[in-house]
Amino acid sequence: MHHLMHRHLGKAVAGAAIALTGTAAMVAITLPSDAGAAGGTDPRSRPAAAPGPGRDQGPPPPGVVESTPVEGERGRGRDPLTDGELRRARDLALPRTLRGAARNVTGRPGPEPLTTDLAELTPAETGLADPPRRATVTFYDYRNDSYLTKTVNLTTATVESADARHGVQPPPSRAEAVEAARLLIAAPLGSGLRQDYRDATGHDLTGPGPLSVTGFVYRGRAEGDAPGALGDCGEHRCIRLFTKVKNGRWIDTRRFVIDLSARTVARLG
Secondary structure (H helix, E strand, O other), X not given: OHHHHHHHHHHHHHXXXXXXXXXXXXXXXXXXXXXXXXXXXXXXXXXXXXXXXXXXXXXXXXXOOOOOOOOOOOOOOOOOOOHHHHHHHHHHHOOHHHHOOOEOOOOOEOOEEEEEEEOOOOHHHOOOOOOOOEEEEEEEEOOOOEEEEEEEEOOOOEEEEEEEEEOOOOOOOHHXXXXXXXXXXXXXXXXXXXXXXXXXXXXXXXXXXXXXXXXEEOOHHHHOOOOHHHOOEOOEOEEEEEEEEOOOOEEOOOOEEEEOXXXXXXXXX
């Protein structure tokens, strides 16, 4: 009997301990994080904390629109090219007297402008406080399918180097992608694009304006088998397109290749 009562008493004590442990766990979970063991006061009786960083202090002050800082005519060191320097670099790279000899993507006089970037310094110039400002300007001449690169010194207003290469196809400009879309829309092979656009919008597609297009170069045989109509791609300027209705759905035009040099459209596969 004594043994039985001792065993029941042990169970009761153990049960109370479990219950107490469970209650302690609940308290540990539900108490605020700043209620520690020191000081047993009810956190609800403490005065409210004063406003501080991150606390609600009412609506923020109204925003202030600042005017755009005035851009200098010339940058310094490795500053990005200013608008004035961009214009000057292109004028130095392509004097007006030479523009009539080249053709852009639409066949008009002057080569197609591609990029104008700040040129790298020579090792001897890297430590200078005010090194010379140079720009590398690139064009594509559709008259003879050549990639033109000129380095101009904006400090001395001279052309320091010039290079023309064939068979080099850099990424297309936005103007080239838009012209490729124009040719595709007008071509018989563009009937699927026109129909997809009508299905998506209920309107006829007569030009590239309602489309968002991104072009990437197709290099013909360098990328595998090229159909006969595309055999000149790589030497010619050939473009494929990612096409999307503005604020709408994508239209798959990746299998079409637009030869901007010959102004023709062909289909892969």
